[in-house]
Amino acid sequence: MIPEKILKQYEAFRISFRKDVMIFLEGEQALHYFQLEAGSIKMITRSDEGQEFIQGISYAGESFGEPPLLCNFPYPSTAYAMVDTTIWKLRKEKFFDLIKDHFEIHLKLDQxxxxxxxxxxxxxxxxxxxxxxxxxxWLINYLKNKSGHQSGKFAVPLTRQQIADMVGMRVETVIRTVKKLEDSGKVRLVNHKILV
Amino acid sequence: MIPEKILKQYEAFRISFRKDVMIFLEGEQALHYFQLEAGSIKMITRSDEGQEFIQGISYAGESFGEPPLLCNFPYPSTAYAMVDTTIWKLRKEKFFDLIKDHFEIHLKLDQxxxxxxxxxxxxxxxxxxxxxxxxxxWLINYLKNKSGHQSGKFAVPLTRQQIADMVGMRVETVIRTVKKLEDSGKVRLVNHKILV
DNA sequence: CAGGTCTTATGATTCAGATCATACAGAACG
DNA sequence: CGTTCTGTATGATCTGAATCATAAGACCTG
Incomplete structure (x- = not known):
């Protein structure tokens, strides 16, 4: 979102995380702006029983975790690397300087x-x-559109469990539902991959 | 959110709506910034069967409908006046001038x-x-905290149907649930009013 | 490449919120 | 102030997603 050149101008630095490593914890105070250089992260909330809800997934080039930075409330979710991931990290004060200096970037953040x-x-x-x-x-189509996929078949890059965590359902229900979507011709299943 | 003095500087004007009158329709293009002077509005989405979901309620002093303005997508919800309501209306171009000129107001918008x-x-x-x-x-407590209520009993200013529309449940279920909350001492019911 | 782990799939059962119907109470309007 | 309308309440019934258990397949690791 913010070009690397500008990130460096404001003294951003890079950090790497292995798959499944936590980036920040729900309840912590936000001190940095985060933007992915490579990999992907998921934002998780948990129910009292420990069920996970995936609030969103961010990929290379995308930012995450801004609301607690701008609003001074604690992180409402926990962020995890979904695969090995590299992230740009920018101190809060520098971040505010950056968006004050660059109205266009500020607008992109709004968007x-x-x-x-x-x-x-x-x-x-x-x-x-x-x-x-x-x-x-709806979620499958959303993921397809968001990925900017153009021609040919799109393979949904998530497990059934991850889909379940995004739509608030049980994995068994998602498995049966995906089967129904196949039966009605909306998706094709090849080696358990969902193709649209 | 934006002081009246500044709104006037950027040629905002006032419009009145009677209770239940629609302010803008889902799918329409956003051309103005809206801020309530008096009254309240609700943002509604509907399911295919016509069930209403209340995405949020805004009160005097609060703005609404900014995402489609900043992002150039159509309104995802329909806005209705919940009571007789007066609204400040500011043309899109003037709004962008305003937030470009006032970094602090732009930050408030972010918040x-x-x-x-x-x-x-x-x-x-x-x-x-x-x-x-x-x-x-959770919703009752959220409404209480958002209203800035301080001492004495807080009377939940919504019907059971409106609560149902905010938590995605049927009105019968909300009625029975509110009864349970009374039975467990969490709320008091006086003339059908929910007090916390 | 084999073994282990994770993911997907299937079947049987349960139960809580939805649905439908009806009655009562408070608010609004003329 | 009476009537009408809207909101609240209650009871009975239904149903589909959750739950639980078990098995098969794909992927990962050493």
Whole structure:
């Protein structure tokens, strides 16, 4: 989102995380701006029973964790590396300097927050009212569109468990639902991969 | 959020809406910044069966509908006046001039978006995993805290149907859940009013 | 390449929130 | 102030996703 050249101008530095390593913990105070250089991360909240909800996934070039930075509240979720991941890290003060100096980047940040609000509005309504097939189908299409996939078959890059954690359902229900989507011709399953 | 003096400097004007009148429709293009002077509005999404989900409620002094303005996507929800309402309306171009000129107001706008993200993260997790009692109880406390209520009993200013529309449940379930909260001493019911 | 781990798949059972129907109470309007 | 409308309440029934158990397949690691 923010070009590397500018990140370096404001003294951002790079950090690497192995797969499944925690980047920050729910409840911690935000001290840095984070942007992925490579890999992917997921933002997790947990229910009292320990069930995980995936609030969102971010990929290379995308930022994450800004709301607690801008609003001074603790992290509402925990961030984990989904694969080996490299992240740009920028101190809070420098970050505010950067967006004060660059109105266009500030606007892009706004747009990132707005797209997240848009996604959450949609997934909220879906979880509250849609049947499992529509919930899963909507998410699959969302992932396809977000990846910028153009031609040929798109292989959904998530496990059934991860899909379940994003639509608030049990993995068994997602497995049966994906089967139904196959039966109705909406997706194809090849070696357990979901293709659209 | 934005002081009236500044709104006027950028040629904002006032518009009134009667209770239940629509302010903008889902799918429309955003052309103005909106801020409430008096009254309240609710943002609604609907399922295919017409069930309403209340994405959020805004009160006097608060803004609404910014994401489509900043991101150039259509309104994802429809806004209605919940009571007779007066709104400041500012043309898009003037709005961008305003936030470019006032970094502090731009930051406040960011914080508004961040608080909405925070709420949606929480309600998402709740709807996905919490039982009805915890869902309703969380919402009641959220409304109390958001209203800035200090001493004495807080009367929840929403109908059971509106609560149901915010937590994605049926009104019958909310009615029975509120009864359970009374039975466990968490709330008091006086003339059908919910007091905490 | 084999063994172990994780993911996917399937079947049977349960139960809580949705659904439907009906009645009561408070608010609004003329 | 009476009537109508909206909101609240209650009871009975239904159903589909969750839950639990078990097995098969793909992937990862040494």
């Amino acid at each position: 990132v927050l707005c797209e997240r609000l848009r996604y959450k509005s949609k997934i909220l309504t879906s979880i509250a009212f849609d049947d499992p097939e529509n919930r899963v189908w | 508004v978006l961040c608080e909405r993200l925070r709420y949606k993260s929480k309600i998402l997790t709740s709807i996905a995993f919490d039982d009805p009692e915890n869902r309703v109880w």
